[in-house]
Amino acid sequence: MKKFSALVLSVLLVVSFAGASFADKPEVFFTKDISPAGLMAIYNKLGREAEGKVGVKLSTGEAGNTHYLSPDLIKELVQKVNGTIIECNTAYGGSRSSTAFHMQVAEDHGFTKIAKVDILDAEGEVSLPVTGGKHLKEDVVGSHFKDYDFVLVLTHFKGHAMGGFGGAIKNISIGIASPRGKVIIHTAGTRDSGSIWYDKQDDFLESMAEAAKAVSDSLGGGKRIMYISVMNHLSVDCDCDGNPAAPDMHDIGILGSLDPVALDQACVDLVYKAPDGGSLIKRMESRHGIHTLEHAAAIGFGSREYNLVNID
Numbered sequence: 001m002k003k004f005s006a007l008v009l010s011v012l013l014v015v016s017f018a019g020a021s022f023a024d025k026p027e028v029f030f031t032k033d034i035s036p037a038g039l040m041a042i043y044n045k046l047g048r049e050a051e052g053k054v055g056v057k058l059s060t061g062e063a064g065n066t067h068y069l070s071p072d073l074i075k076e077l078v079q080k081v082n083g084t085i086i087e088c089n090t091a092y093g094g095s096r097s098s099t100a101f102h103m104q105v106a107e108d109h110g111f112t113k114i115a116k117v118d119i120l121d122a123e124g125e126v127s128l129p130v131t132g133g134k135h136l137k138e139d140v141v142g143s144h145f146k147d148y149d150f151v152l153v154l155t156h157f158k159g160h161a162m163g164g165f166g167g168a169i170k171n172i173s174i175g176i177a178s179p180r181g182k183v184i185i186h187t188a189g190t191r192d193s194g195s196i197w198y199d200k201q202d203d204f205l206e207s208m209a210e211a212a213k214a215v216s217d218s219l220g221g222g223k224r225i226m227y228i229s230v231m232n233h234l235s236v237d238c239d240c241d242g243n244p245a246a247p248d249m250h251d252i253g254i255l256g257s258l259d260p261v262a263l264d265q266a267c268v269d270l271v272y273k274a275p276d277g278g279s280l281i282k283r284m285e286s287r288h289g290i291h292t293l294e295h296a297a298a299i300g301f302g303s304r305e306y307n308l309v310n311i312d
Contacts, residue, residue, distance in 0.1 A: 036076040065240075128141055167268075173211035180193065227257055
């Protein structure tokens with residue numbers, strides 16, 4: 001893959017965002033080293049120890065998809081934190097709509113070889129309160145979620161057919177919701193069964209932000225959660241797509257932050273700065289994807305302003 005432009009990166013590192021002072025902005029750490037060592041370096045820079053029973057939230061990928069995070073890439077970090085890979089079943093059918101089939105996909109994709117895998121809604125669901133929400137009063141998640149003391153959100157950043165892009169916020173909103181909870185988010189609280197398709201796009205995007213905040217709030221007000229995103233295999237389609245478009249841009253790197261809004265914003269900004277990001281930019285803009293971050297910031301979930309720190 002092509003190397004990330006040193007000139008582009010240097011520009012990003014000196015960008016001055018209006019508003020808060022340098023010290024007030026959350027840090028987003030960056031490395032272009034997409035390797036187990038690079039992943040460990042980002043984790044160590046975050047300065048927060050994953051303790052207790054640790055859930056590692058990632059996408060196991062739909063059958064037929066090969067763009068999901070490689071078990072070989074994440075193995076060292078997952079085992080370092082003694083993590084259990086956590087997922088929920090889908091609401092759209094496919095190969096991960098039941099626990100048995102989902103576990104088979106996780107095995108086929110190599111995840112069960114590196115860690116335990118827990119399908120959170122295998123035994124039902126629980127409700128998390130949503131505070132300050134415009135659409136949601138509750139976020140319905142897999143019942144096993146309550147078993148975890150800490151969550152490491154390990155995201156493959158990419159495009160998404162409905163959200164425009166799939167980042168950390170999508171990973172803990174749609175990704176941790178039970179199938180019923182997914183319908184609630186997709187339809188902005190208007191129904192809890194049936195189709196996930198909904199014609200009020202901004203309401204759906206806002207609901208993702210609200211559900212993600214509920215997950216964070218439930219983990220010590222955000223003190224028992226951390227976020228790392230890998231920007232490789234940058235398709236316009238999600239890992240939940242069994243027949244995704246081939247990536248048509250270069251790999252960029254790994255980013256991490258304690259602020260999920262800042263992290264997703266930094267990933268979006270890096271796509272805009274990339275010389276070959278046109279397809280993914282078009283996908284994000286066509287779905288108004290940035291509105292998820294606008295609403296997340298508006299409800300106090302995080303900051304769209306940040307300091308990008310190159311650790312290479």
